[in-house]
Amino acid sequence: MSNQPQFYQQSQIPSTINRWRRNFGQNKMASAALLLLVLIVLVAIFAPWIAPYDPATQFSDLKVPPAWYDNGMSQYLLGTDDLGRDLFSRLVHGARLSLKLALIVVVLASSIGMLLGCITALSGLLVDQLIMRLMDLILALPSLLLAIVIVALIGPGLPNAIYAVAIVLIPHFVLVTRNAIKAELSKEYVTAMILDGANKTRLFTRSILPNILPALVVQLTLAFSTAILEIAALGFLGLGAQAPYPEWGTILSESHAYITIAPWTVALPGLAIFFTLLSINLVGDGLRDAMDLDE
8 A cells, every 4th residue: 555645636716706707707698788887887987088079069950860860960970959969979978977976876875775774683673673664664655756756845956866866775775784684693603603702893894794795786786777767767857957967867858859850869868778777787687696606
């Protein structure tokens, strides 16, 4: 019998992030949606350099169709609106404004919602019941209807629209955070850490937070999509961004009366909203599937 030592090649275990990336990459639809979303974000970031004109500049060419139409003009790639403003420039700057507003809304809603979710999960029954009953009251109404009511009470305008949409999104973050923490608290490793003398702060930051991160990331993605849609809806109703802001919902509101004679002024901003929401939702679904496969 040989006394030579035996050597075994140890396989490298990928990190959690790498496993998520691998699982996400296997979803072709989500990967394509991510590329589209990155393109939209890049357009929004470099809007001043991409747009050929200022979005508020009015030209004498009114309701010019896109350049591929027979009577289109090459200097107006996507045509002009009823005031002679270049539609391509307005949509590009609208991407920047819409994404920025949605980001502000999500930051506000997630900060408050996650904090309340942590409080409800780690506090006693009385605090939990009080906060959750308030969240149930907000969730009992359709989100857009509630946002309209809030804006009607505090007054129309862009800042108030941001507050209204943020309030509507807060309960979703509260529920996701609370349920995720409650699920982790029932697991054996938490009981072991408590018996080992770990306080609530250490228990939350070192063990619970990393495990609930996937649920929070997915909720952030879906909330971003909802924020874009709600802000556009309020802008379309005249309760959000006001002219001459090139917000996508406001562009739709200004152009919907001309849908029969200048359909591109309605179709193009509608398509911009559609593809942005589609890409965000597909990326969110891909993230959820990738993180679920990892479990």
